Amino acid sequence: MESGFGVGQLRAAARDAVRAPSMHNSQPWRFRLREGGIEVAVDPDRRLPAADPSGWAARIAGGAALFNLRLSLAVAGTPARVRLRPYPGEPDVLARLVPDVPRAPTPAQRSLHAAVARRFSHRAPFWPNPVPAEARWRLVEAARAEQGWLELVIGVSAVNAFAALAQSAHRVLDRDRAYRDELAGWVRGGPAPDGVPAAAGGPVAQPQDLLPSRAFGVRERAPGRDFEPEPLVAVLGAAGNTATDQVVAGQALQRVLLTATDAGLAVSLLSQPIEVPAAREALRLSLGRFGTPQMVLRVGYGQPGWPVGRRDVEEFLDLPVRRR
Ligand SMILES: Cc1cc2nc3c(=O)[nH]c(=O)nc-3n(C[C@H](O)[C@H](O)[C@H](O)COP(=O)(O)O)c2cc1C
Numbered sequence: 001m002e003s004g005f006g007v008g009q010l011r012a013a014a015r016d017a018v019r020a021p022s023m024h025n026s027q028p029w030r031f032r033l034r035e036g037g038i039e040v041a042v043d044p045d046r047r048l049p050a051a052d053p054s055g056w057a058a059r060i061a062g063g064a065a066l067f068n069l070r071l072s073l074a075v076a077g078t079p080a081r082v083r084l085r086p087y088p089g090e091p092d093v094l095a096r097l098v099p100d101v102p103r104a105p106t107p108a109q110r111s112l113h114a115a116v117a118r119r120f121s122h123r124a125p126f127w128p129n130p131v132p133a134e135a136r137w138r139l140v141e142a143a144r145a146e147q148g149w150l151e152l153v154i155g156v157s158a159v160n161a162f163a164a165l166a167q168s169a170h171r172v173l174d175r176d177r178a179y180r181d182e183l184a185g186w187v188r189g190g191p192a193p194d195g196v197p198a199a200a201g202g203p204v205a206q207p208q209d210l211l212p213s214r215a216f217g218v219r220e221r222a223p224g225r226d227f228e229p230e231p232l233v234a235v236l237g238a239a240g241n242t243a244t245d246q247v248v249a250g251q252a253l254q255r256v257l258l259t260a261t262d263a264g265l266a267v268s269l270l271s272q273p274i275e276v277p278a279a280r281e282a283l284r285l286s287l288g289r290f291g292t293p294q295m296v297l298r299v300g301y302g303q304p305g306w307p308v309g310r311r312d313v314e315e316f317l318d319l320p321v322r323r324r
Contacts, residue, residue: 004036005099007319009078013038014317016072016116018310020254021269022061023048024186025196025308029058029065032318034096038080040066042092043316050182051173051275056246060294062094063250064257067146068116069097071258075105075113085244094247115261120307122266123202123213125227126300135263136232139299142259143236148252148294151287153233161286162233162273163210166296169272169279170212180215187216193311200308202268211298212272232299235283241292249294256297266302271295 014031017040022028028046032039042058052058066082073080080097087093105113136152143150153162173179186195201216209227236253238245260267273279273296283293 003099005033005038005073005078005080005097007033009073009076010038010317010319011313012076013069013072015313016113017065017069018313018316019116019119019307020061020064020068020250021121021257022064023051023057023271024183025194026058026061026186027194027311027316029062029316030318031069031316033320036098038069038097039086039093040069040095040097041090042094044092048182050176050178055243056274056294057271059094059243059246060250060253063247063252064254065250066095066247067251067254067258070251071109071113071116073097074109077102077104079103084247091243111262112255112258115258117307119257119261120305121200122268122302122305123200123217124303124305125203125221125225126231126266126298126302128228129301131232131265131299131301135260135265138259138263139234139256139265142255143252146252146255147239147248148256149237149289149291150252150256150297151235151237151289153235156230158286159210159230159233162283162296165279165282165286166270166273167212169276172276172279173272183214183216191309193309197308200305211270228300234297234299235287235293236295236297237284237287237289237291237293239291241294245292246294253295260299264301265299266305268298269295270298 010033026046028043030041030043040062042062070080079100081100083096086096140150153159188195188197196216198218202213203219203221204217205213238249257267273283280293
């Protein structure tokens with residue numbers, strides 16, 4: 001067993017980690033080496049005060065980045081042992097990774113890793129093809145493998161009830177001036193190292209849309225290209241809603257997203273019903289299950305697209321100072 005991770009390993013794994021999703025593509029994470037361990041922390045300078053006052057979204061993003069980091073290290077043959085939120089006095093440190101026994105990656109790890117650079121958030125209408133049962137099963141299993149859960153919202157009336165809840169949460173958020181202004185501040189006119197380029201933002205919302213969408217986009221949709229009438233909606237959750245549960249949910253989310261990418265599926269993220277506490281509670285009750293919803297996904301077959309930009313990996317690293 002190695003005594004600790006090195007700078008080269010951190011840098012290579014962080015390149016994968018930063019491909020994780022984050023609210024408004026804010027990339028609120030930092031990676032550092034401390035006593036041979038890699039630590040993943042929330043970057044307090046990149047919090048979203050209006051949309052994420054509690055830090056939930058930053059911890060989901062951090063958990064997703066942590067999953068990529070673990071996967072990257074595993075595929076390099078240097079898997080890690082992980083402790084979540086290791087220091088009670090440093091709540092922004094989400095995880096500490098130390099080297100485990102080196103071993104060759106599994107084929108499943110290689111496939112998921114190959115999906116890291118291909119995954120991106122879809123926001124356009126999906127094709128009408130249904131998601132096969134086998135793929136649905138894989139997504140549910142992916143969440144479970146990371147101690148999360150994924151509940152598929154099945155049936156027209158359940159989807160309609162969810163849609164009403166999501167639309168009302170969207171309206172609550174949209175009434176908040178600070179929330180709207182903050183979101184507008186993350187929309188980019190073209191390719192950028194952070195934020196959401198308008199071209200990736202999906203079509204402008206229309207009154208007939210079943211589900212709400214964030215106002216990132218400026219594109220009007222082509223005639224006849226409405227959203228699918230019966231979307232496959234899935235709610236991802238964790239056992240509870242502590243900060244640690246949210247990091248767990250972030251890891252489960254990323255495993256689900258990479259599994260979906262590997263299966264040729266597209267996913268939209270939809271967090272309005274999670275952000276509004278009353279909506280989240282209503283969603284929890286409607287599912288009638290133990291645990292707390294942490295994210296909502298719309299899953300289907302989408303048009304090809306591209307991942308949006310990330311800041312240079314060096315901007316996220318805190319490296320020990322060394323003489324050259
Ligand atoms: C906590 C969280 C909440 C998000 N909420 C939404 C959302 O409500 N609508 C949306 O279109 N995308 C949402 N996203 C997706 C981000 O906008 C997206 O991950 C980011 O812009 C980076 O783009 P990429 O996923 O294509 O790499 C969310 C992501 C996270 C982590």
